[in-house]
Amino acid sequence: MNDNTRSGTGNNLDPWYGNYAARAAGLAASEVRALFAVASRPEVVSLAGGMPFVSGLPQDLVIDAMNRVMSNQGAAALQYGSGQGVPALREQILDVMALEGIKAGVDDVVVTTGSQHALELVSKLFLDPGDVVLSEGPSYVTAVVIFKSYQAEIEHVPMDEHGLIPEALREHINGLKRAGKRIKFLYTIPTFHNPAGVTLSWERRVEILEICRSEGILVLEDNPYGLLYFEEKPPAAIRSLETDGVIYLGTFSKTLAPGFRVGWALAPHAIREKLILANEAAVLSPSSFSQMIISQYLDTADWKGQIDTFRGIYKERKETMLSALTEYLPDLTWTNPNGGFYVWLTLPDYLDSKQMLPRAVTELVAYTPGTAFFADGQGRNNIRLSFCYPTPEQIKLGIRRLTSVINAERDLLESFSATGPLTAIRRDDNYTAPPPNTN
Amino acid sequence: MNDNTRSGTGNNLDPWYGNYAARAAGLAASEVRALFAVASRPEVVSLAGGMPFVSGLPQDLVIDAMNRVMSNQGAAALQYGSGQGVPALREQILDVMALEGIKAGVDDVVVTTGSQHALELVSKLFLDPGDVVLSEGPSYVTAVVIFKSYQAEIEHVPMDEHGLIPEALREHINGLKRAGKRIKFLYTIPTFHNPAGVTLSWERRVEILEICRSEGILVLEDNPYGLLYFEEKPPAAIRSLETDGVIYLGTFSKTLAPGFRVGWALAPHAIREKLILANEAAVLSPSSFSQMIISQYLDTADWKGQIDTFRGIYKERKETMLSALTEYLPDLTWTNPNGGFYVWLTLPDYLDSKQMLPRAVTELVAYTPGTAFFADGQGRNNIRLSFCYPTPEQIKLGIRRLTSVINAERDLLESFSATGPLTAIRRDDNYTAPPPNTN
Incomplete structure (x- = not known):
C-alpha cells in the first residue's frame, strides 16, 4: 500500500485508504441522496426529489x-x-x-x-x-x-x-x-x-x-x-x-x-x-x-403539445401546494414559482430543517433540507418542496403532515423557551436572507 | 479574462485560452478519432475501429x-x-x-x-x-x-x-x-x-x-x-x-x-x-x-447462444484476416488472437505506419497506427487491424489494399536506400520488441 494519508477519504477498514486522489475527499454523500432511499417507500409522501411526472407522457x-x-x-x-x-x-x-x-x-x-x-x-x-x-x-x-x-x-x-x-x-x-x-x-x-x-x-x-x-x-x-x-x-x-x-x-x-x-x-x-x-x-x-x-x-410526435400538457400538470400541482401552504402554514413565507418543480419554504429561524427531517419521515413526509443547497452551511431554516412528482392529493396530504411536524417542533421549542429566549438559537454571521415570499 | 497561460491548451482565437484547468492540456484528439471520419466513407474498407458487428444481433x-x-x-x-x-x-x-x-x-x-x-x-x-x-x-x-x-x-x-x-x-x-x-x-x-x-x-x-x-x-x-x-x-x-x-x-x-x-x-x-x-x-x-x-x-433471450453466434462470426473474420496476411504479407509478423477483435501487425522497422496512413486512405483502406496505443511514441512500425466489423470479403480486400500500400512504401524506401543503408531509419532507444507472431 502506498503510504499516503493526505486525502481525508476512506477509513481504516478500506485497504486503499491512502490511495485516493485528493479530489476524492470532495465526494461526500449529499443529503438528498440519503433521502432517495427513504422517500421511495410507498407510504411516504415525497416532496423531496426532482423526478418529473413521466406518467404524464403517453407511452x-x-x-x-x-x-x-x-x-x-x-x-x-x-x-x-x-x-x-x-x-x-x-x-x-x-x-x-x-x-x-x-x-x-x-x-x-x-x-x-x-x-x-x-x-x-x-x-x-x-x-x-x-x-x-x-x-x-x-x-x-x-x-x-x-x-x-x-x-x-x-x-x-x-x-x-x-x-x-x-x-x-x-x-x-x-x-x-x-x-x-x-x-x-x-x-x-x-x-x-x-x-x-x-x-x-x-x-x-x-x-x-x-x-x-x-x-x-x-x-x-x-x-x-x-x-x-x-x-x-x-x-x-x-x-x-x-x-x-x-x-x-x-x-x-x-x-x-x-x-x-x-x-x-x-x-x-x-x-x-x-x-x-x-x-x-x-x-x-x-x-x-x-x-x-x-x-x-x-x-x-407533437412534442410542443406534450410540453403544454406537462405545463398544465405542474401548474395544477404548484397551485395545490401553495393553497395548502396558505391554508396550513399562513405565517411562513415561500416562493411562488412561475414554472419548474420547486417551492422554497422559509421556516422560523429557530427551526433546523435537517434536524427536523427524521421526525418528518416518521410522519411519512419527506423534503430536502435547505443546507443541501449551500456549500457553506447556510439554509438551516429552509426547505425545498417539490411539486413535480406527487399528485395534487398527495401534495395536500404531504403539506398537512409537514405542518404537524413543524407545529410539533415549534411547540417543543416554545416549551423549552420558558427557560430562555428563542432568539438564542440563531444563524451564524454569514447568513443570507432567503428570497421573500412573492405569493 | 483571467491572465493565466500555464495550461498549454487553446489558442489565441479562443477567448478562454487562459482559463482551462491544467488537466485540459492532456485532452488531445487521439489518432483513432481523426480516423473515424475518414473510415466512415463507404468506399473505404476500415480495419481501424473497434465497432462490433451489431447486425449479427437479431433486432x-x-x-x-x-x-x-x-x-x-x-x-x-x-x-x-x-x-x-x-x-x-x-x-x-x-x-x-x-x-x-x-x-x-x-x-x-x-x-x-x-x-x-x-x-x-x-x-x-x-x-x-x-x-x-x-x-x-x-x-x-x-x-x-x-x-x-x-x-x-x-x-x-x-x-x-x-x-x-x-x-x-x-x-x-x-x-x-x-x-x-x-x-x-x-x-x-x-x-x-x-x-x-x-x-x-x-x-x-x-x-x-x-x-x-x-x-x-x-x-x-x-x-x-x-x-x-x-x-x-x-x-x-x-x-x-x-x-x-x-x-x-x-x-x-x-x-x-x-x-x-x-x-x-x-x-x-x-x-x-x-x-x-x-x-x-x-x-x-x-x-x-x-x-x-x-x-x-x-x-x-438466449443471450449465451447469441454470444456463441458472435464468437462464430468473429472467428471466421479472424481466420480470413490471418489467411490474407499469410498470403499477401508472408514476411511480416502478427499476433494470432484466440478471441476479441484485433490483430497486431509488425512492419519492417524502417516503415512508419502513421506516415503511411494517408497513402492507405487514398488506397481506400484504413487502420490504426501503433503509436496511438502508446503514451511515449513507441509503436511506429506497428498497426492494429480490426476484424470485428468488416465482412470476410471486405477483410480480404482490405488486406490486399494494405499490402499494395506497404509494398509501395518498401519500394520507395528501397530506392532511397541506394544512397544509404535502411538501418539508418531506426527506432529510438526505449523501443520495446512487439509480441512475436504466434500463428
Whole structure:
C-alpha cells in the first residue's frame, strides 16, 4: 500500500485508504441522496426529489418512436456514435433552444449523458484546485457536489425575488479579486431556479452578463425548466444575448423523460472542441439508441403539445401546494414559482430543517433540507418542496403532515423557551436572507 | 479574462485560452478519432475501429425486450434510477461474470455508461497529477487518454505472446520506486488484449497478482472481450483470484450492443461506495431505459447462444484476416488472437505506419497506427487491424489494399536506400520488441 494519508477519504477498514486522489475527499454523500432511499417507500409522501411526472407522457409515443428507429435505423442505434452526438438530434435541439430565443449553429451543440454530464465535463475542463465558482445561494445540489469534487471553492451570491442580485455579484467578485482568487465561471439557473423557484428578470440578465463580460468571467447557464412555465413565458435565455461568453446547458429530462439520459451543452466554438474530447474520453459517445429515439419522437410526435400538457400538470400541482401552504402554514413565507418543480419554504429561524427531517419521515413526509443547497452551511431554516412528482392529493396530504411536524417542533421549542429566549438559537454571521415570499 | 497561460491548451482565437484547468492540456484528439471520419466513407474498407458487428444481433430480440419493458415497467424505465444501477440487472451481471470464474455480491456491482465511464470514474477517484499508471505497452487508446487527462504518467510494461511479462513488471516497479514515483494502479487487459491480441497465461495472472499484492498496487482489470473466444476458453479473470485488490470492468458493448452504453465495475467494497458517489456526480444515474431493456433481454433471450453466434462470426473474420496476411504479407509478423477483435501487425522497422496512413486512405483502406496505443511514441512500425466489423470479403480486400500500400512504401524506401543503408531509419532507444507472431 502506498503510504499516503493526505486525502481525508476512506477509513481504516478500506485497504486503499491512502490511495485516493485528493479530489476524492470532495465526494461526500449529499443529503438528498440519503433521502432517495427513504422517500421511495410507498407510504411516504415525497416532496423531496426532482423526478418529473413521466406518467404524464403517453407511452405509445415512446413505443412508436422506438419501433420506427429499430425498423429504419436499427444497426446505427445499436452502434457507437459520434462523440458530439447524433447530427439529426443536434439539429432538432436548435429548434428546442429557439423557443427560448437562442440562435446557434449545429456544430456548437454537444450531446451529453443528461445535462448533469455536461456540468461534469465543463468542470473537468475548467476547474483547478482552489479555483472559485460563483453561484446563486442556494444552488443545485449536484452542481455543488461536482464543483467540490474538482476541489473548487463555491462562492454563493444572494438572490431575491428577481433572482441573482447584480450588486451582490459585483461585491463578491471584488472581494474575491482582492483576496487574489481565480474565478472560473458563474454557474446560474436563471429560470425557475432549483431550489429557490425564482426567475432572473430580463434587466438583470443583461446587467449580470455585462458584469461577467467586463470581468472576463464565463457564464454557465443551466436551464432544465425554462419551457415548463405556468403563466407568462419567462425572459429569453442569457445565451440569447451572448455567444462567446456563455455555455448553455439543456436537457430532455424534464420535457420528455430522464430515463434516456440525454442532455446537451451549447458552447462557444473554441470550448466546444475540448468538450467533445472530454465527452469521448468519458463515455466514447452518448447513447445512440437513446438519442435516435428522442430524435424520432421530436420528428413525429407533437412534442410542443406534450410540453403544454406537462405545463398544465405542474401548474395544477404548484397551485395545490401553495393553497395548502396558505391554508396550513399562513405565517411562513415561500416562493411562488412561475414554472419548474420547486417551492422554497422559509421556516422560523429557530427551526433546523435537517434536524427536523427524521421526525418528518416518521410522519411519512419527506423534503430536502435547505443546507443541501449551500456549500457553506447556510439554509438551516429552509426547505425545498417539490411539486413535480406527487399528485395534487398527495401534495395536500404531504403539506398537512409537514405542518404537524413543524407545529410539533415549534411547540417543543416554545416549551423549552420558558427557560430562555428563542432568539438564542440563531444563524451564524454569514447568513443570507432567503428570497421573500412573492405569493 | 483571467491572465493565466500555464495550461498549454487553446489558442489565441479562443477567448478562454487562459482559463482551462491544467488537466485540459492532456485532452488531445487521439489518432483513432481523426480516423473515424475518414473510415466512415463507404468506399473505404476500415480495419481501424473497434465497432462490433451489431447486425449479427437479431433486432427482434431488442424490439421484444423494449416492448416488454414499456408495457410492464414503462414509468420506471423513463425515470431517474439508482446511481448504482438497476438491481435486477446487477444480479444478472453476476451471472455474466460467473462465466469467467468470478464470484461476487450484487452490492459491489456499479453500472456505468459503458465500461469507458467506469475507467473515467476510477481515474477521477485515484489519480493525482504526477501519479503513475502501469499498463501494457501497447494499451487501449482511450484509457491512455483518460489517464493523461488526470495528469498521470503512463508507464508501459512490455508483453510477449503470453501477455504482460512479470519480470518486466517487477523491474518497472522497482525503477519507479527508486525514482520516488507514486504508483496508483496497474491497468491491464489480460484477455484478447486491445490492441495486441494476446492473452495473459494463468500462471502469469497468479504471478502478476502476487507482485501487485506485495507492492500494494491496485489492479484495474478491463475485460470487454473475454467471452468472445474462438477455440479454448481463456483463463479465468484475475478478479477470480482476489477480491480486495482488483477493480474489474465489464461491458455489454461487445456481447450485445454498444448503442445502449451500459457497462459496469465490480469493485472492492470500500471503493464501490466512492464509485457510486462519483457516478452520481457525473450522470445522476445510468440510463434506466437502457438498463431495463438489457435486463429484459438477459431474462428472456438466449443471450449465451447469441454470444456463441458472435464468437462464430468473429472467428471466421479472424481466420480470413490471418489467411490474407499469410498470403499477401508472408514476411511480416502478427499476433494470432484466440478471441476479441484485433490483430497486431509488425512492419519492417524502417516503415512508419502513421506516415503511411494517408497513402492507405487514398488506397481506400484504413487502420490504426501503433503509436496511438502508446503514451511515449513507441509503436511506429506497428498497426492494429480490426476484424470485428468488416465482412470476410471486405477483410480480404482490405488486406490486399494494405499490402499494395506497404509494398509501395518498401519500394520507395528501397530506392532511397541506394544512397544509404535502411538501418539508418531506426527506432529510438526505449523501443520495446512487439509480441512475436504466434500463428
